[in-house]
Amino acid sequence: MKYVLIIGDGIADEPVAQLGGVTPLAAMSLPQIDRLAGGRLGLCQTVPAGVPAGSDTAILSIFGYDPRTCYTGRSALEAAGMGVMLKPGETSLRVNLCALEGESFDAAVIRSHNGGSIEGEEAVELMEDLVSDPRFAALAAAVGFGVHITPTFRHIGVIDAAHQPAAYPTFTEPHNILDSAIAGYMPKGVMGAELTALMRASFEILRDHPVNRRRIAEGKLPANCIWPWGPGSAMTLTPFDELYHKRGSAVSAVPLVWGIANLCGVDTPRVEGATAELDTNYEGKVEAVLAALAGGADFCCVHVEAPDECAHAGDVEGKCEALRRLDARVVGPLLDRLGEVDPEHRVLLLSDHPTLLNTRGHDGKAIPFAIYDSRCPGEPRKFDEAHAAATGDFLAEGPMLLRALFE
Numbered sequence: 001m002k003y004v005l006i007i008g009d010g011i012a013d014e015p016v017a018q019l020g021g022v023t024p025l026a027a028m029s030l031p032q033i034d035r036l037a038g039g040r041l042g043l044c045q046t047v048p049a050g051v052p053a054g055s056d057t058a059i060l061s062i063f064g065y066d067p068r069t070c071y072t073g074r075s076a077l078e079a080a081g082m083g084v085m086l087k088p089g090e091t092s093l094r095v096n097l098c099a100l101e102g103e104s105f106d107a108a109v110i111r112s113h114n115g116g117s118i119e120g121e122e123a124v125e126l127m128e129d130l131v132s133d134p135r136f137a138a139l140a141a142a143v144g145f146g147v148h149i150t151p152t153f154r155h156i157g158v159i160d161a162a163h164q165p166a167a168y169p170t171f172t173e174p175h176n177i178l179d180s181a182i183a184g185y186m187p188k189g190v191m192g193a194e195l196t197a198l199m200r201a202s203f204e205i206l207r208d209h210p211v212n213r214r215r216i217a218e219g220k221l222p223a224n225c226i227w228p229w230g231p232g233s234a235m236t237l238t239p240f241d242e243l244y245h246k247r248g249s250a251v252s253a254v255p256l257v258w259g260i261a262n263l264c265g266v267d268t269p270r271v272e273g274a275t276a277e278l279d280t281n282y283e284g285k286v287e288a289v290l291a292a293l294a295g296g297a298d299f300c301c302v303h304v305e306a307p308d309e310c311a312h313a314g315d316v317e318g319k320c321e322a323l324r325r326l327d328a329r330v331v332g333p334l335l336d337r338l339g340e341v342d343p344e345h346r347v348l349l350l351s352d353h354p355t356l357l358n359t360r361g362h363d364g365k366a367i368p369f370a371i372y373d374s375r376c377p378g379e380p381r382k383f384d385e386a387h388a389a390a391t392g393d394f395l396a397e398g399p400m401l402l403r404a405l406f407e
């Protein structure tokens with residue numbers, strides 16, 4: 001028996017006026033997804049009450065871990081996803097390269113939380129020059145701060161155990177204050193002044209860097225300041241194979257999912273062209289799932305980020321298109337081809353949490369799920385929030401989902 005978990009990130013939603021007062025799942029014809037709903041169809045409360053709804057807390061819960069007890073911060077998961085396994089006492093920080101505008105740091109306004117979508121060699125060059133600058137290096141050494149550099153705007157900061165702050169500093173998430181003066185949003189509390197000094201130094205070092213001069217000349221935003229946020233500490237998860245006696249694999253384009261997988265001993269095959277956006281390599285993801293299962297995995301998760309991204313952007317048509325592609329280019333091909341790997345297979349499809357087009361934010365309500373079984377597929381039926389609620393099949397917590405898939 002082979003098992004597949006399909007996470008359509010944020011596919012669940014509320015009724016939307018632009019869709020005639022129904023949800024995107026209800027508005028769209030999604031025949032492949034409806035095939036999955038022929039088995040079991042219901043609702044699950046993936047995010048426990050009182051826990052912030054996010055992909056981090058929801059996917060931990062879906063994998064079988066209680067976010068109320070195991071969750072130590074988003075950056076700890078992202079660090080693990082980038083291969084940075086925190087040691088006890090270390091503090092991780094998400095470090096963005098962002099774009100500030102202004103004559104001085106104190107008077108600056110934040111124009112982009114991702115340095116105008118900087119990526120590749122430019123991002124690496126800026127960060128390498130920053131951390132090797134003696135002014136920055138001296139300030140960083142004084143608080144035991146190091147940076148793991150990636151070819152993106154996302155980097156991982158680690159404060160060593162010897163400098164562990166007595167409490168986390170208070171941070172502002174940079175994507176929440178775009179086009180605001182930054183002066184009121186500096187890190188506060190323990191180590192706040194030292195982290196602010198690092199940000200100030202980064203702006204002074206990066207603002208006139210040749211990479212940024214070139215970006216400005218090309219009409220792009222500069223990536224001229226680091227912005228720490230999202231503190232976390234070492235997280236331990238019971239190994240997946242100990243929990244379920246199954247060998248697992250997870251196909252995704254986002255560090256968060258890789259991090260959860262790395263922490264519980266699940267493989268993370270990488271797919272070229274998997275972008276976490278609407279233009280992702282769906283066919284490559286399907287091939288990676290089939291290859292993982294053919295290669296000995298009992299269970300494979302495939303995560304599709306695009307619906308969530310579109311909902312955060314308030315893009316109704318984009319979210320609908322993401323659902324169409326999930327249906328036709330992931331669910332359909334998997335249902336058609338899983339039999340080649342094992343005629344007996346079960347597939348669980350769900351939304352990790354709802355992401356609402358109306359608010360452009362996550363929501364903590366119960367999500368619809370469907371479980372398909374190749375041995376008794378049942379008649380296709382509509383998969384959406386209302387039909388899932390109408391069955392009365394309700395799972396009170398996320399860890400019940402994989403137990404239901406494996407039963």
Ligand SMILES: [Zn+2]
Pocket residue numbers: 009010054055056058308352353
């Ligand atoms: Zn999510």
